Amino acid sequence: MKIAVIGGTGLIGSQVVKNLNAAGHQAVPHSQSTGIDVISGQGLHEAVAGADVVVNLTNSPTFDEASPAFFQTSMDNLLAAAQKGGVGHFVILSIVGTDQVPELDYYRAKSLQEDILAAGPIPYSIVRATQFMEFMDAVLSWTADGDTVRLPATPIQPIASKDVANAVAEVAAGAPLNGIRNIAGPEIFTLDELGRITLSHKGDKRTIVTDPTAGMFAVVKGDVLTDKDAHLAATRYTDWLS
Numbered sequence: 730m731k732i733a734v735i736g737g738t739g740l741i742g743s744q745v746v747k748n749l750n751a752a753g754h755q756a757v758p759h760s761q762s763t764g765i766d767v768i769s770g771q772g773l774h775e776a777v778a779g780a781d782v783v784v785n786l787t788n789s790p791t792f793d794e795a796s797p798a799f800f801q802t803s804m805d806n807l808l809a810a811a812q813k814g815g816v817g818h819f820v821i822l823s824i825v826g827t828d829q830v831p832e833l834d835y836y837r838a839k840s841l842q843e844d845i846l847a848a849g850p851i852p853y854s855i856v857r858a859t860q861f862m863e864f865m866d867a868v869l870s871w872t873a874d875g876d877t878v879r880l881p882a883t884p885i886q887p888i889a890s891k892d893v894a895n896a897v898a899e900v901a902a903g904a905p906l907n908g909i910r911n912i913a914g915p916e917i918f919t920l921d922e923l924g925r926i927t928l929s930h931k932g933d934k935r936t937i938v939t940d941p942t943a944g945m946f947a948v949v950k951g952d953v954l955t956d957k958d959a960h961l962a963a964t965r966y967t968d969w970l971s
């Protein structure tokens with residue numbers, strides 16, 4: 730199949746393209762660096778022309794109140810181009826629990842993206858992933874202050890980006906789900922515990938302080954960012970760290 734991967738040069742997209750091409754498909758990466766703009770619509774019709782599948786891995790440049798507008802406009806433009814081009818399957822990557830955390834602008838934005846796709850004219854698949862292992866350094870940086878890092882005890886189920894890319898490529902090459910597939914890492918940690926494991930492995934002497942008010946994940950209630958019934962990936966966090 731010919732598969733247009735929008736956002737195909739990023740962390741997940743580049744691996745998806747590699748996986749699909751290795752499986753014998755013709756996966757073509759598209760991004761701002763290749764001349765497309767999902768907000769203005771520039772280059773989209775050319776990018777999806779002749780594609781059997783579109784995989785949209787573009788992301789909002791911010792996680793704030795501007796993010797819903799990004800997903801509204803980008804999805805409207807991409808769906809219009811895909812419909813005109815006769816695309817038969819449209820895939821997006823979303824977040825496990827995204828509809829359970831309305832307090833976060835970005836999670837509301839991802840829920841909006843899912844709703845737009847599900848209501849659209851093209852058979853679709855939504856892959857929801859838990860938090861990426863690769864994002865842990867960024868999470869630690871958000872609430873770092875001198876020798877301490879404050880983190881809430883929010884349960885998370887980290888997954889390696891390579892496992893996310895494998896799942897997205899598998900779904901893209903298959904029949905449309907017209908629904909959601911949840912994927913997750915094999916282990917559940919509290920975020921503060923994961924922080925301690927990470928710093929210990931790196932030889933970082935800073936102290937993790939459990940603070941239920943610290944950082945973006947403080948507003949998450951319960952274990953909605955985990956899913957024991959998801960398709961579980963193989964990579965464990967300590968193996969990934971190594």
